Amino acid sequence: MKKVMIVFMALTMLLPLAGCGGSSTASGSSAAGSSTAQPSSETSEAPVSKSSSDTGSEEQSSSSSQGTSDAEAEGETSQQTPSSSQPQDSATNILVAYFSATGNTEGIAAELQNLLQADLYQIIPQVPYTQEDLNYSEDECRANQEQNDPSARPAISESLENMDDYDVIFLGYPIWWGQAPKIISTFLESYDFSGKVIVPFCTSGSSGIGSSASNLHDLAPDAQWMDGQRFSGSASGDEIQQWVNGLELEYEGFPAGL
Known part of the structure; x- marks a missing residue:
């Protein structure tokens, strides 16, 4: 009997210990399950903000792009602005009119304008004439075809609106095969030169003005034609001034004794 009581008491003492062990295991499992079910802040889908350095780079890129766009717009505006060959309004009655395909005659004309205070x-x-058009070694080039055609009259892009204001016209051109380019004929046939003084000048490598000027007289028969002068493309201002002084033009508005 005593042995039975001892066994019973031993079993009674073991039961609470087994309950505590089970409770601890269940609690641990529950905590683990709870941790797995709740998402952590590191894996959440929160938006990522840009750093200040990234934002600065984008602003610089945008600013650079805008600057390029503005520059292109200004370039387009500049290119759309037409240039004009019309003389500015002035009190002078002297005009320097010229045709220049390669720039030689243009230089002489600019010197005359400055010397005479002319328009x-x-x-x-x-x-416009291209390099191929001026290739004189080719019989079929445009310049040769025009010079060989008595009726050729190349069109001029812009007319002179105030020809009546001028009394003295210095007329310049390069020599093409001993003569004035046919566009000079177009110019002379486009206006009334009655009573005006025409002073021709030309540029060439070696040929003189020769008949290039006298052959133009019939195109403006009512004008007073002066003797012309040939210049090289590199003529100095002193050479041009000496020629102007020798003209002895006694005309109102013409600067004498330059």
Whole structure:
């Protein structure tokens, strides 16, 4: 009997210990399950903000792009602004009109304008001359075809609006095969030169002005034609001034004794 009581008491003492062990295990499992079910802040889908350095880079890029766009717009505006060969309004009654395909005659004309305080008018062809057009070694080039055609009259891009204001016209051109380019004929046939003084000048490598000027007289028969002068493309201002002084033009508005 005593042995049975001892066994019973031993079993009674072991039961609470087994309950505590089970409770601890269940609690641990529950905590683990709870941790797995709740998402952590590191894996949440929160938006990522840009750093200040990234934002600065984008602003610089945007600013650079805007600057390029503005520059292109200004370039387009500049290119759309047309240039004009019309003389500016002035009190002078002297005009320097010229045609220049390569720039030699243009230099002489600019010197004359400055010397005479004259207006300047460039005779610009409606269809510009290319290097191929001026390749004189080719019989079929445009310049040769025009010079060989008595009726050729190349169109001028812009007319002179105030020809009546001028009394003295210095007329410049390069020599093409001994003669004035046919666009000079176009110019002379476009206006009334009655009573005006025309002073021709030309540029060439070696040929003189020769008949290039006298052959133009019939195109403005009512004008007073002066003797012309040939210049090299590199003529100095002193050479040009000496020629002007020798003209002895006694005309109102003409600067004598330069």
